Amino acid sequence: MDADLEALDALTEGNLQQIIESWECFCTGTDSFLSGDLSVAADSDEYAASVRALSHYGLTRLVGDHFLQALEESFRKNAVSKFWKSFNPSSDKTAASTVSSFSNVISLMSQEGSEEMLTASLEEICMEKVYQEKLLSILLNSLLSEGDVASELEDYISTLLPRHQLMVSSVLHSTLPQPFLGILRLYFRKILEELSSMITGECEDGYEASVDSGVGFTCKSDMASRAGAMEIEEVYDQSVTLKNNELIKNIGKLVRDLRSLGFTSVTEDAYASAIFSLLKIKVQYLAGDDYRSPVLESIKEWIQAVPLQFLNALLGYLGDSAGHEDSNSGLKSPLASLPTCYPGIDMPSEELVRWQLRLEYFAYESLQDLRIAKLFEIIVDYPDSSPAIEDLKQCLDCTGQHSKLVDSFISSLRFRLLTAGASTNDILHQYVSTIKALRIIDPTGVFLEAVGEPIREYLRRRKDTIKCIVTMLTDGSGGSATGAGNTGDSLLEELNRNAENQESADYDDDLVTDDKQAWINAMRWEPDPVEADPARGSRNRRKIDILGMMVSIIGSKDQLVNEHRIMLADKLLNKSDYDIDSEIRTLELLKIHFGESSMQRCEIMLNDLIDSKRTNSNIKVSAAKATQIDAKQDEGDMSLEVFDATIISSNFWPPIQAESINVPVAVEELLSDYARRFHEVKAPRKLLWRKNLGVVKLELQFEDRALQFTVSPVQATIILKFQEQASWTSKNLAAAVGTPVDILNRRISFWVSKGILVESPGSDSDDHIYTVVDEMSETNRNGLAKGTLEDLSANDEEGEGSLASVEEQLRKEMTIYEKFIVGMLTNFGSMALDRIHNTLKMFCIAEPTYDKSVQQLQSFLEGLIAEEKLEMRDGMYVLKR
Amino acid sequence: MAATPELFLLITCVNSRWHAVASWTWDAQDETCGICRMAFDGCCPDCKYPGDDCPLIWGACNHSFHLHCILKWVNSQTQPHCPMCRREWQFKA
Numbered sequence: 005m006d007a008d009l010e011a012l013d014a015l016t017e018g019n020l021q022q023i024i025e026s027w028e029c030f031c032t033g034t035d036s037f038l039s040g041d042l043s044v045a046a047d048s049d050e051y052a053a054s055v056r057a058l059s060h061y062g063l064t065r066l067v068g069d070h071f072l073q074a075l076e077e078s079f080r081k082n083a084v085s086k087f088w089k090s091f092n093p094s095s096d097k098t099a100a101s102t103v104s105s106f107s108n109v110i111s112l113m114s115q116e117g118s119e120e121m122l123t124a125s126l127e128e129i130c131m132e133k134v135y136q137e138k139l140l141s142i143l144l145n146s147l148l149s150e151g152d153v154a155s156e157l158e159d160y161i162s163t164l165l166p167r168h169q170l171m172v173s174s175v176l177h178s179t180l181p182q183p184f185l186g187i188l189r190l191y192f193r194k195i196l197e198e199l200s201s202m203i204t205g206e207c208e209d210g211y212e213a214s215v216d217s218g219v220g221f222t223c224k225s226d227m228a229s230r231a232g233a234m235e236i237e238e239v240y241d242q243s244v245t246l247k248n249n250e251l252i253k254n255i256g257k258l259v260r261d262l263r264s265l266g267f268t269s270v271t272e273d274a275y276a277s278a279i280f281s282l283l284k285i286k287v288q289y290l291a292g293d294d295y296r297s298p299v300l301e302s303i304k305e306w307i308q309a310v311p312l313q314f315l316n317a318l319l320g321y322l323g324d325s326a327g328h329e330d331s332n333s334g335l336k337s338p339l340a341s342l343p344t345c346y347p348g349i350d351m352p353s354e355e356l357v358r359w360q361l362r363l364e365y366f367a368y369e370s371l372q373d374l375r376i377a378k379l380f381e382i383i384v385d386y387p388d389s390s391p392a393i394e395d396l397k398q399c400l401d402c403t404g405q406h407s408k409l410v411d412s413f414i415s416s417l418r419f420r421l422l423t424a425g426a427s428t429n430d431i432l433h434q435y436v437s438t439i440k441a442l443r444i445i446d447p448t449g450v451f452l453e454a455v456g457e458p459i460r461e462y463l464r465r466r467k468d469t470i471k472c473i474v475t476m477l478t479d480g481s482g483g484s485a486t487g488a489g490n491t492g493d494s495l496l497e498e499l500n501r502n503a504e505n506q507e508s509a510d511y512d513d514d515l516v517t518d519d520k521q522a523w524i525n526a527m528r529w530e531p532d533p534v535e536a537d538p539a540r541g542s543r544n545r546r547k548i549d550i551l552g553m554m555v556s557i558i559g560s561k562d563q564l565v566n567e568h569r570i571m572l573a574d575k576l577l578n579k580s581d582y583d584i585d586s587e588i589r590t591l592e593l594l595k596i597h598f599g600e601s602s603m604q605r606c607e608i609m610l611n612d613l614i615d616s617k618r619t620n621s622n623i624k625v626s627a628a629k630a631t632q633i634d635a636k637q638d639e640g641d642m643s644l645e646v647f648d649a650t651i652i653s654s655n656f657w658p659p660i661q662a663e664s665i666n667v668p669v670a671v672e673e674l675l676s677d678y679a680r681r682f683h684e685v686k687a688p689r690k691l692l693w694r695k696n697l698g699v700v701k702l703e704l705q706f707e708d709r710a711l712q713f714t715v716s717p718v719q720a721t722i723i724l725k726f727q728e729q730a731s732w733t734s735k736n737l738a739a740a741v742g743t744p745v746d747i748l749n750r751r752i753s754f755w756v757s758k759g760i761l762v763e764s765p766g767s768d769s770d771d772h773i774y775t776v777v778d779e780m781s782e783t784n785r786n787g788l789a790k791g792t793l794e795d796l797s798a799n800d801e802e803g804e805g806s807l808a809s810v811e812e813q814l815r816k817e818m819t820i821y822e823k824f825i826v827g828m829l830t831n832f833g834s835m836a837l838d839r840i841h842n843t844l845k846m847f848c849i850a851e852p853t854y855d856k857s858v859q860q861l862q863s864f865l866e867g868l869i870a871e872e873k874l875e876m877r878d879g880m881y882v883l884k885r
Numbered sequence: 886m887a888a889t890p891e892l893f894l895l896i897t898c899v900n901s902r903w904h905a906v907a908s909w910t911w912d913a914q915d916e917t918c919g920i921c922r923m924a925f926d927g928c929c930p931d932c933k934y935p936g937d938d939c940p941l942i943w944g945a946c947n948h949s950f951h952l953h954c955i956l957k958w959v960n961s962q963t964q965p966h967c968p969m970c971r972r973e974w975q976f977k978a
């Protein structure tokens with residue numbers, strides 16, 4: 005402005021006159037230019053002269069600014085309002101309400117030819133812009149033809165074109181109607197869908213369709229060579245020609261127009277969001293609710309086939325995919341490490357690589373979210389669902405959002421599994437599946453730890469947990485209550501088999517081993533955690549994992565081993581044959597995992613069975629010889645032929661509850677005969693009968709049928725008493741059987757429930773009368789009919805086993821500490837559980853060392869409360885006075 | 886007791902098979918072996934299985950030990966005597 009003012013001071017009258025005339029000429033010229041009359045400029049130099057004159061007087065800036073302003077006014081008045089009108093048909097006002105805008109968009113886009121309309125309007129407004137640029141260049145030429153132009157003016161002049169560009173874009177932005185972005189987005193979406201169905205649909209429908217559709221594809225592949233129509237390469241072969249596609253050309257032109265109007269980022273947003281929303285739909289579609297096939301690869305393939313091809317073609321058309329020419333400089337780290345190739349794209353631009361990373365990340369995240377939301381079902385379905393798990397692993401490896409998985413899965417566990425209605429077996433099965441599945445996702449076990457803790461905590465509160473775990477580990481048949489696990493195979497067996505398989509073949513996936521697979525395997529490899537025992541291979545660690553996590557529910561290996569011993573004892577004592585093959589197998593497996601010395605006692609128990617079988621047959625042989633010699637067997641007596649015995653080394657068996665009974669005389673005779681013969685064979689060893697233990701098979705004859713029962717000796721003795729007498733009072737029967745009345749009443753209920761005996765009140769209120777059921781009476785016949793199938797087993801009485809339960813055993817072991825605990829409480833008044841536990845640990849270091857868990861201590865203290873020795877006040881234990 | 890004939894219906898057992906359980910014992914006077922301090926009905930520290938594999942043996946003095954324990958003891962001495970009563974050790978006939 006300074007220059008202008010100085011020039012103004014030096015003006016003469018004549019100068020002034022010339023300035024005014026030139027200005028008028030300039031203004032009229034400009035107006036007529038803008039009204040479309042280019043003749044002014046073309047024909048006469050008058051316009052140029054006036055511009056030069058004004059410039060000469062230092063009014064260059066005035067001229068330039070005025071000209072730009074005129075362009076803006078004209079642009080607003082003529083082009084803009086017309087342009088927007090076509091996108092806002094319902095209302096002429098640019099600020100259309102948001103509510104209606106969406107439906108406008110839909111209605112606009114659903115109209116036939118809406119794309120043409122968009123293209124045409126864009127073309128029109130671009131032409132207007134180009135026209136204005138042409139005018140501007142005429143002005144610029146005039147200004148610059150002055151001769152030597154001061155450098156600062158030159159700078160000013162050079163800003164005019166950019167200022168015009170800015171003006172155009174800011175005018176358009178400031179008047180942008182709401183629906184426009186939506187229209188753009190839908191436009192791209194429509195084009196992409198078209199492309200997608202063109203590319204992916206092609207390989208399904210065959211080539212004929214694509215050739216006929218007139219999209220301008222040149223089909224390179226030989227028609228004969230495409231027997232396998234799904235070959236991805238072929239799709240890519242065709243996609244190469246996408247650049248020449250009409251569709252791409254149209255989009256390219258549109259994008260270029262939009263860019264020239266200053267809508268570069270708006271446009272990119274529009275096609276980006278179209279691509280992402282289409283990708284999301286594709287992911288949802290491909291993922292579905294099918295967890296049994298992998299989808300990640302096909303998602304990635306689709307990304308390669310559709311959006312990346314589209315982007316490549318588009319960027320290529322726009323000519324700004326730098327990578328095509330200056331290749332190596334643009335190729336930095338992220339791509340160099342990626343093994344993916346871009347089929348049909350020789351050298352991807354950096355821009356394209358960025359796009360690929362964005363799209364893949366988005367796909368990973370979308371798939372991951374879908375799978376996490378369904379993780380519970382997926383794990384229920386494991387191992388059939390392992391493809392979904394593998395996918396999820398890859399997704400999480402990329403996004404690192406494992407914590408999302410943990411949070412979501414824990415809440416679905418709490419909601420669906422850790423409820424009173426779920427059986428302990430079901431919870432354990434899901435726990436094992438969870439371990440197996442998450443171990444794939446997270447080999448370090450960090451997240452598994454977090455997910456497993458609520459399950460473990462819940463299971464610790466259930467009483468039957470240890471029993472269920474042992475059953476699950478060792479028993480293949482009866483383990484799964486719901487039949488969820490594969491029957492006939494214990495968990496130990498499975499763990500062992502897996503370990504063996506892994507030694508021969510590293511991965512038992514059914515994927516073909518090609519280079520890609522090798523690469524995936526390489527990516528899967530994880531170093532052993534630092535804390536892992538180097539002596540154990542990583543494979544061994546895998547195997548230990550599940551077992552370790554099972555043990556961690558219980559608290560210690562010893563408790564599990566102990567529970568197994570108790571259950572094994574129960575099983576062995578209820579065997580009527582000596583068949584222990586599966587028990588031996590289980591023992592061998594347990595030895596592998598828990599060490600030989602832990603299993604020593606179980607080994608002796610099994611050995612007892614083997615010895616018993618041998619001794620039993622020896623005794624029978626000697627008995628048979630004896631009868632041949634004597635030949636004086638009383639008929640009606642039972643012979644040793646129908647008698648077997650299991651002889652145990654009681655020091656190595658769990659404590660056994662002794663229940664004395666008076667077995668039938670015939671049996672009693674057999675027992676002493678057998679014992680005598682044992683003593684003969686094994687002198688100086690002797691037998692002590694555990695009369696309440698064992699198994700008796702009975703066949704009872706009724707009027708029209710015989711029924712077989714497998715029962716305990718007590719139950720057998722009871723029912724055989726009814727051979728002598730049809731009716732017994734409970735007191736008399738108890739005396740005859742040699743058992744307390746309450747036990748008798750409990751045991752006899754089996755026969756009542758089977759409809760063999762009937763109970764009626766006796767003379768005394770606590771005496772009952774048991775009578776053999778009269779088969780002829782209708783009511784009882786029904787009762788009997790229900791349970792008459794061949795073998796009615798009595799072994800499933802509710803936990804009334806002859807072996808001391810774990811709790812009872814624990815109680816025995818804990819009783820030693822009772823006086824310590826009482827002493828502590830006398831001194832300290834009241835103590836919390838933890839403090840009692842720690843104090844015991846500190847002081848009971850001599851034999852017997854205190855080695856119990858807090859849970860065990862707690863259940864013992866609960867027992868003391870029940871016995872009214874202690875009481876609980878505000879969470880503290882105190883002595884009861 | 887006056888009763889109708891049906892009340893005298895008895896159980897008839899036509900077949901039975903009895904599988905009994907017993908525990909064995911060496912029937913020694915003491916609970917534990919005076920040499921290894923392990924239970925007689927268990928086994929000596931060198932053995933895995935009790936019973937036939939690790940028998941008891943009686944001396945002339947009527948003291949009993951695990952066979953393996955007393956053999957070790959006897960072999961370690963020039964003039965073997967019973968660890969319990971110090972009398973000269975002789976196996977009971």
Ligand SMILES: [Zn+2]
Nearest residue numbers: 918921951954
């Ligand atoms: Zn000994």
Ligand SMILES: [Zn+2]
Nearest residue numbers: 929932939953
């Ligand atoms: Zn021995």
Ligand SMILES: [Zn+2]
Nearest residue numbers: 946948967970
């Ligand atoms: Zn002696």
